[in-house]
Amino acid sequence: MNQTIAISAQNVIKAFGQGDHAVRALDDVSLDIRKGEFFTLLGPSGCGKTTLLRLIAGFEMPSGGTILLDGADITTLPPNKRPVNTVFQSYALFPHLTVAQNVAFGLEMLGKSKSEVTARVAEMLALVKLEPLAHRKTSQLSGGQQQRVALARALAPQPKVLLLDEPLSALDLKLRKEMQIELKRLQTETGITFVFVTHDQEEALTMSDRIGVMSAGHLQQVGSPKEIYTRPKNRFVASFIGETNFLGATRDPMGYRLDCGIVVQAPAAQADRVTLTIRPEQLRLVPEAEGDIPAKITNLVYFGTDTHCHMSLPDGTEVTARLQSPSDGESGLQIGQGIGLRFVPGALQVLEE
Amino acid sequence: MAKDVTHLPGFTTISMTVFAALYLPIVILVVYSFNSGEDLAHWEGIGLQWFTKAWANDQVKDATIRSLWLAAVAAVISTAVATMAALGTTRRGRFKGQTFIYVMINQPLMVPEIVTAVALLIFFAWFKVNLGYQGMGYLVLAHSAFCIPFAYLPIRARLESMDLTLETAAADLYATPWATFRRVTLPLLLPGILAGMMLAFVTSLDDVVITVFVKSAGQDTLPTYMLGQIRRQVSTEVYAISTMLLGLTVVLLVVFMALTRKKD
Numbered sequence: 001m002n003q004t005i006a007i008s009a010q011n012v013i014k015a016f017g018q019g020d021h022a023v024r025a026l027d028d029v030s031l032d033i034r035k036g037e038f039f040t041l042l043g044p045s046g047c048g049k050t051t052l053l054r055l056i057a058g059f060e061m062p063s064g065g066t067i068l069l070d071g072a073d074i075t076t077l078p079p080n081k082r083p084v085n086t087v088f089q090s091y092a093l094f095p096h097l098t099v100a101q102n103v104a105f106g107l108e109m110l111g112k113s114k115s116e117v118t119a120r121v122a123e124m125l126a127l128v129k130l131e132p133l134a135h136r137k138t139s140q141l142s143g144g145q146q147q148r149v150a151l152a153r154a155l156a157p158q159p160k161v162l163l164l165d166e167p168l169s170a171l172d173l174k175l176r177k178e179m180q181i182e183l184k185r186l187q188t189e190t191g192i193t194f195v196f197v198t199h200d201q202e203e204a205l206t207m208s209d210r211i212g213v214m215s216a217g218h219l220q221q222v223g224s225p226k227e228i229y230t231r232p233k234n235r236f237v238a239s240f241i242g243e244t245n246f247l248g249a250t251r252d253p254m255g256y257r258l259d260c261g262i263v264v265q266a267p268a269a270q271a272d273r274v275t276l277t278i279r280p281e282q283l284r285l286v287p288e289a290e291g292d293i294p295a296k297i298t299n300l301v302y303f304g305t306d307t308h309c310h311m312s313l314p315d316g317t318e319v320t321a322r323l324q325s326p327s328d329g330e331s332g333l334q335i336g337q338g339i340g341l342r343f344v345p346g347a348l349q350v351l352e353e
Numbered sequence: 354m355a356k357d358v359t360h361l362p363g364f365t366t367i368s369m370t371v372f373a374a375l376y377l378p379i380v381i382l383v384v385y386s387f388n389s390g391e392d393l394a395h396w397e398g399i400g401l402q403w404f405t406k407a408w409a410n411d412q413v414k415d416a417t418i419r420s421l422w423l424a425a426v427a428a429v430i431s432t433a434v435a436t437m438a439a440l441g442t443t444r445r446g447r448f449k450g451q452t453f454i455y456v457m458i459n460q461p462l463m464v465p466e467i468v469t470a471v472a473l474l475i476f477f478a479w480f481k482v483n484l485g486y487q488g489m490g491y492l493v494l495a496h497s498a499f500c501i502p503f504a505y506l507p508i509r510a511r512l513e514s515m516d517l518t519l520e521t522a523a524a525d526l527y528a529t530p531w532a533t534f535r536r537v538t539l540p541l542l543l544p545g546i547l548a549g550m551m552l553a554f555v556t557s558l559d560d561v562v563i564t565v566f567v568k569s570a571g572q573d574t575l576p577t578y579m580l581g582q583i584r585r586q587v588s589t590e591v592y593a594i595s596t597m598l599l600g601l602t603v604v605l606l607v608v609f610m611a612l613t614r615k616k617d
């Protein structure tokens with residue numbers, strides 16, 4: 001077994017309900033999460049992110065497949081026997097215990113000595129900057145503070161893997177940005193493998209070493225934020241992460257013939273009929289005569305630093321380009337105007353259908 | 354603004370009448386228990402003679418001790434059983450016969466008490482004859498049984514309002530199922546358990562019908578003693594005892610409300 005893999009899910013299936021009413025929350029998911037990485041599970045609501053996390057934590061048993069931790073099979077191990085801790089979305093702090101007692105809980109259950117528990121609790125409270133609140137009841141804390149307690153409590157027993165289920169979704173935007181940085185710092189400082197669940201693509205892109213994009217119980221693509229963004233594997237990934245343009249095309253001896261009749265270059269694929277994708281910021285606008293493709297501006301939307309230019313191609317396909325707004329605010333573009341489009345070289349991607 | 358039921362004509366009159374019907378007799382009882390005269394219907398001034406008389410009466414003392422002792426034992430037993438029943442009906446998935454179990458647990462609330470009393474009379478008579486045992490065991494068993502639903506309801510309510518993720522979190526933090534129960538479930542359940550125990554205690558303390566049918570000679574509880582007294586002649590002593598019982602119940606009720614109101 002590869003020693004750099006922390007969690008390995010192999011052909012994992014999870015079905016809820018029975019017979020005709022059965023729902024496959026996870027359908028044959030295989031995934032390797034590396035030691036020490038910040039791994040994010042990203043996908044729309046109901047795609048099975050929480051279910052996968054609960055299987056790793058041991059709160060549910062899979063209907064099929066195996067889960068390995070550091071190469072050992074943990075598929076049927078109860079949660080209290082797994083060196084894996086969870087930060088719950090609702091924090092799930094014990095209301096009858098103080099902040100320090102909450103953080104100490106896991107250590108005490110592991111049978112650590114009193115002096116060791118005290119030292120480690122102090123260390124964890126310092127790590128999340130909560131020393132002054134050690135003896136408060138958790139109900140007297142703000143949302144952000146509760147979040148920190150939940151983190152300290154889960155990190156205290158030094159788990160091999162920390163699972164975080166949308167831990168930031170209950171926080172307001174400003175606090176959320178702060179906690180994103182905080183989480184990243186904690187992960188780097190502790191070196192613990194983080195498996196983070198979110199449906200916020202921006203959060204996933206900025207925080208993760210690698211991202212697993214999920215949809216409807218399937219893992220669609222796994223890769224670094226850059227790979228996922230610049231080389232999406234299929235239409236779902238391309239449209240879920242960021243905005244993008246889709247162009248229908250047919251294989252041609254010279255490359256691909258777009259539906260508007262123009263031939264372009266893109267990485268080779270198997271199928272004759274394909275969809276090409278290009279990000280709005282990878283489209284360049286030039287005078288009509290100099291462009292690769294002629295287009296007509298249908299709308300201009302001003303976003304401050306950016307301006308979105310909506311255009312239609314000769315065959316009616318709608319595309320959007322993102323342009324930096326000029327410093328004087330005057331782009332010189334007008335709705336209804338004809339314009340030339342150019343693709344940034346190498347930016348066109350071919351999608352598997 | 355929509356008018357709610359409190360704005361309907363006559364609402365105030367009706368509610369006042371209902372409250373008067375509920376509380377006026379109790380107020381009169383309490384006032385007359387401090388009557389210094391012999392006559393029940395005649396106010397002759399404030400005095401504590403009926404309290405001291407009741408206190409000096411060995412039969413009253415005997416019945417009081419028996420009542421308190423019985424209520425305490427029945428409350429402890431029924432609360433223990435009710436706690437287990439509540440855990441069994443809330444801390445696992447739905448199972449076959451769940452509704453049936455629920456009905457069974459709450460049977461004493463639904464079956465007329467007199468029916469249970471007669472059934473117990475016949476049932477225990479068999480044991481009394483065949484075993485020769487005449488002790489308090491029968492009363493303890495009977496009281497424990499009919500107190501179960503009173504203990505069960507607040508405990509179950511508390512369990513149902515408890516966040517299940519707390520127990521999941523405990524398991525996640527290496528707590529065995531037993532440690533999870535002892536360190537998380539039980540402390541959070543404690544207010545419910547105490548509330549249940551108090552309700553069971555008051556219910557047992559107050560019972561007449563089942564006690565009368567089940568008790569052997571010389572096993573009078575406070576209520577059955579008072580009933581016996583009143584049959585002979587209504588005495589102000591009974592007023593005094595009632596006032597004391599009322600005082601105890603009020604104290605217990607206040608504690609009960611304090612326990613159930615504060616959520617965490």
Ligand SMILES: Nc1ncnc2c1ncn2[C@@H]1O[C@H](COP(=O)(O)OP(=O)(O)OP(=O)(O)O)[C@@H](O)[C@H]1O
Pocket residue numbers: 016017023024025043044045046047048049050051052199
């Ligand atoms: N205990 C359960 N019983 C039945 N169906 C369930 C159960 N848990 C999850 N599901 C179903 O499994 C699917 C995946 O659920 P899951 O909670 O993993 O989604 P998610 O990706 O975490 O979504 P969200 O972003 O909304 O939290 C959903 O269709 C859900 O309805």
Ligand SMILES: [Mg+2]
Pocket residue numbers: 049050051165
């Ligand atoms: Mg979820």
